[in-house]
Amino acid sequence: MSGDVHRYHRQMLLPGWGEDTQRRLSESSALVVGVGALGSVSAELLVRAGVGRVVLADRDVVELTNLQRQLLYSEDDLGRAKAVAAADRLRRINSGVMLKPVVEDLRGERVLELTRGAGVIVDGTDNFETRYVLNDAAVACGVPMVYGGAVGTAGMVLPVVPGVGPCLRCVSGELPVATATCDTAGVLGPVTAMVGARQASIALQLLTGRDVRPLLESIDGLGGEGRLLDVTPLKDGDCECCVRRRFEFLERDDEGAVVLCGRDSVQVTPAGRRRLDTESVVASLRAHGSFDADQGVIRGRFAAERGERGEAIGLFVFGDGRAIVSGTSDPARARSVYARYVGA
Numbered sequence: 113m114s115g116d117v118h119r120y121h122r123q124m125l126l127p128g129w130g131e132d133t134q135r136r137l138s139e140s141s142a143l144v145v146g147v148g149a150l151g152s153v154s155a156e157l158l159v160r161a162g163v164g165r166v167v168l169a170d171r172d173v174v175e176l177t178n179l180q181r182q183l184l185y186s187e188d189d190l191g192r193a194k195a196v197a198a199a200d201r202l203r204r205i206n207s208g209v210m211l212k213p214v215v216e217d218l219r220g221e222r223v224l225e226l227t228r229g230a231g232v233i234v235d236g237t238d239n240f241e242t243r244y245v246l247n248d249a250a251v252a253c254g255v256p257m258v259y260g261g262a263v264g265t266a267g268m269v270l271p272v273v274p275g276v277g278p279c280l281r282c283v284s285g286e287l288p289v290a291t292a293t294c295d296t297a298g299v300l301g302p303v304t305a306m307v308g309a310r311q312a313s314i315a316l317q318l319l320t321g322r323d324v325r326p327l328l329e330s331i332d333g334l335g336g337e338g339r340l341l342d343v344t345p346l347k348d349g350d351c352e353c354c355v356r357r358r359f360e361f362l363e364r365d366d367e368g369a370v371v372l373c374g375r376d377s378v379q380v381t382p383a384g385r386r387r388l389d390t391e392s393v394v395a396s397l398r399a400h401g402s403f404d405a406d407q408g409v410i411r412g413r414f415a416a417e418r419g420e421r422g423e424a425i426g427l428f429v430f431g432d433g434r435a436i437v438s439g440t441s442d443p444a445r446a447r448s449v450y451a452r453y454v455g456a
């Protein structure tokens with residue numbers, strides 16, 4: 113680490129942040145789930161600060177509508193797996209950090225495996241289904257998690273520290289209901305940056321062994337009027353997750369097809385995990401349209417398959433067999449396209 117002291121000089125000048133703290137950070141590990149708007153900012157700040165290892169998990173690909181706020185990506189990244197594009201960019205920022213991209217929809221045992229190796233989970237997801245999976249994993253493994261969310265011009269941040277404060281399910285009444293999302297209500301880029309930066313700040317405190325209080329921060333990206341709520345009294349003495357330790361979200365294995373919010377596309381997850389033979393799948397797809405494979409992700413469009421609105425059906429297939437079928441919002445249609453061209 114000695115050669116890196118100069119790189120981290122400005123943060124090592126901070127009160128209580130000497131060489132020991134910097135070394136502790138260099139030996140720590142963070143799991144960032146979702147490298148969209150929030151995860152772009154938090155992951156970059158953690159990498160620049162010198163966290164030793166950062167795992168970047170994201171199931172999605174970079175789209176044009178992401179570029180308004182997802183700071184790690186440029187036009188060159190359109191269509192690339194986000195986790196891979198993010199890791200490439202972050203490697204150029206700090207080659208001393210070990211970066212591991214994970215292009216998967218995290219579920220069950222896999223979340224536990226990644227959580228066990230982490231000192232903190234940073235929630236960069238955009239849906240409560242996945243957040244509750246992370247919350248289960250955090251409580252089950254005793255690893256703190258930093259929740260973050262942003263919709264419209266408002267954001268929220270909350271550290272969930274197992275054994276110290278309530279978990280996400282205890283405080284669910286204080287969190288926004290899932291009726292408004294970025295896809296339907298829009299989102300202001302500066303708000304997501306504020307939330308991601310606060311998450312990174314809390315993660316750095318946790319990774320360097322500082323005490324973090326269970327405060328729910330509400331961020332107003334327009335007027336600047338924030339609010340802090342001590343959620344300690346909201347701990348639910350009957351909580352299924354953090355009291356009874358029943359981790360039902362970890363036990364769910366989403367099979368089948370899920371319509372991705374507001375995007376005219378459907379995610380298809382095959383029954384059971386498997387590794388795909390990318391080369392042979394892309395070779396057979398080429399008979400039906402223009403397809404290529406980039407770092408294990410197959411992408412392309414069918415020549416003759418059309419969706420409900422007459423657009424060509426597109427397909428992304430990831431190494432674990434999961435696929436995103438675009439140009440349709442009909443789960444049955446998406447499943448049938450998958451079964452026909454990728455295999456049941």
Ligand SMILES: [Zn+2]
Pocket residue numbers: 278279280281282348351352353354355
């Ligand atoms: Zn709880």
